[in-house]
Amino acid sequence: MLSFITKKWHAALAVGALAAVGLQFVRPALDNPPVTGDLTAPDHVEEILRRACYDCHSNETRLTWFDQISPAIWLVAADVKSARSVLNFSYWEQLSMDQRKAKLFEGLNQATFETMPPAKYTALHPSAKLTANDIAVLKNYLATLIPKPVPNAEKTATGDVQYVAWTHAIGSAKDVRPSANDLVFMPEYKDWAPISITDRPDQGAMKVITGNDVAVKAVRDRQTNPWPDGAVLAKMQFEALTDAHGTTRTGEFKQVAFMIKDSKKYASTQGWGYARWKGLQLEPGDKDPSFTMECVNCHAPMHDYDFVFTNAIDLSAKPQPFIKPARSDTRNxxxxxxxxxxxxxxxxxxxxxxxxxxxxxxxxxxxxxxxxxxxxxxxxxxxxxxxxxxxxxxxxxxxxxxxxxxxxxxxxxxxxxxxxxxxxxxxxxxxxxxxxxxxxxxxxxxxxxxxxxxxxxxx
Structure with missing residues (x-):
């Protein structure tokens, strides 16, 4: 009897071994297409990016021996394909200057919060792990890419034209089309209570964030991690205009983006629905629903803050002139x-x-x-x-x-x-x-x- 069982185990192992060998001949394609335009950066910056990013985010993927064994190669190929779709340094010339800078700042943010490179990757590829010194080097380099705000007559004129059209209701959208993922525009966003503002010199932008009643109550009650279902945040983005006296103000309206919290409806996108509308005509900002993955990837570093970048005003600390607290709170x-x-x-x-x-x-x-x-x-x-x-x-x-x-x-x-x-x-x-x-x-x-x-x- 024991001999029979042993023979069955040996047969099963043999079949398994043959299957494993056969699996090595069934492999996904993972090619390295030609590099058409690479990143231009100082050597010490490029060395860091190549070491930490290029195996997934370029056409210069280098596979270790264990990466090439099935079924690992299937996972590696899928990860590389996904990474290249988000950012591919080998096609750097296809991005505008603003897009290049935005990708670098987003990448730094991902690295700072250790979202990228992923822990599962650095566990097997320890040389890709970024050190505190690496992060400092990247920050010092990106600081040189932040332009000094100066008066810009052309941008000022564009903002003036838009302002006149808006105040005279010329060209303003009447019927706003839904977003590509079928979210409906919420015109009341402009009358919601303010949540915060952000100055973004790296984008040449200023952003104003407002929230609906559910979001405002969550801020007042300090219940924003997680945010409650029904909370909606609206982020308006404006061109930052600097005058001769050095004051920067909101200029041309660029877009308004919404985050809608519904943990069940948007479970596949971390509990948030995303949508944005651009320009005075409020045209939907994206052509197909896949744009939401861009939002999800960008917000991934904020997983410990319910995926929200905005630092909502903390009413418990200092007097904050945003939301009226309970009458017993005299600090506001x-x-x-x-x-x-x-x-x-x-x-x-x-x-x-x-x-x-x-x-x-x-x-x-x-x-x-x-x-x-x-x-x-x-x-x-x-x-x-x-x-x-x-x-x-x-x-x-x-x-x-x-x-x-x-x-x-x-x-x-x-x-x-x-x-x-x-x-x-x-x-x-x-x-x-x-x-x-x-x-x-x-x-x-x-x-x-x-x-x-x-x-x-x-x-």
Missing amino acids: VLGSLTESTQFDSRDWKVMAAFVERTPNTMSMLFGNDAAVKAGRAGHAHYPPGAVLSFVTWKSQEDDHWFGAYIPGGVQSVERVTFSTAGVNYDRFEGSAFEKRTADPATEMKRISYIADQRASVMP
Whole structure:
């Protein structure tokens, strides 16, 4: 009996061995097509990228002996094909200068959060693992690719033309087509409460993030990891325009992108649905549903933050002029201001955003309904009942994206109130946000500056 069982095991092993040998003759194709245009970078930077990235992200894939054994070769071939579709250094010349820079910054972000190269790859290919020094070298190189903001007459003129068309409802989209993955445009995004802003010098862009009521409540309750189902975040992207005084403001409207949380409906894309619309006509930004994988790949480093880059304002730490807290929380400056002004900060709507790189501050212009209606219509004067608020933060580096900046601590809140009796100006600043007074000339100068800021285009 034992002899019979032994013979069966030997036969099974023989069959298995023959199958394994036969499997080596059934292999997926993994070719290295010709390199048509390679990355141009300093030698020490290129060495790092070649060592860590090129085996998957180029046509110069080098396979080890164990990579070539079936069934491993099947997994390797699939990974390389997928990686090349996202980024292929061998076709570098096919990308525009902006696309090249965007790919490098995204790659650095993936490396910083150790999403790339994948741990399963570096476990077998330890030379590809990036060291802290490698990351520092890449950061130093990419820092040289961030242009210094300077006035640009052509971009300013383009923004001016778009602004006139928008305020006169010329060319604005009436019926917006759904995205390629059938998500419906949400025009109310512009009236949602603000969540944050981001300064992106690497893109020459400024971004304003708003959220629907579900998202706002999640921020207020500090329940954003994970975000609740039903939360929607809208990220507006604008051309960053710098004037002769060094102030950067929102210029031409480029696009608005949405993230919609539904853990069941969008389970295949990490619980989030993605869509974007571009330009004043709000054309769907993508031709087919496969674009969502681009979003998923980009957001992968944020897996510990429910795949969201935005640093939502932490209401528990410092006074934050975004969302009115519970009345018991007296640390929020707008919570205390609301008591005396009867201007509920929950009704504030974004009108514009600004960056002062000296002295490193970020500001946003908010308005109540009367102010927003007048400002978005391009009116030169605000009607009685309109209220503007100009909030300034200390700028800080965004630890979720190299080269980006986000709001830090609040420095001041300035309020301009229009009435039949005239215009009133208030300023609050300091650790306790005391009301500060200034001489009439200074107040008039600030009133004029704040009232003269035009609303950002939000179609």
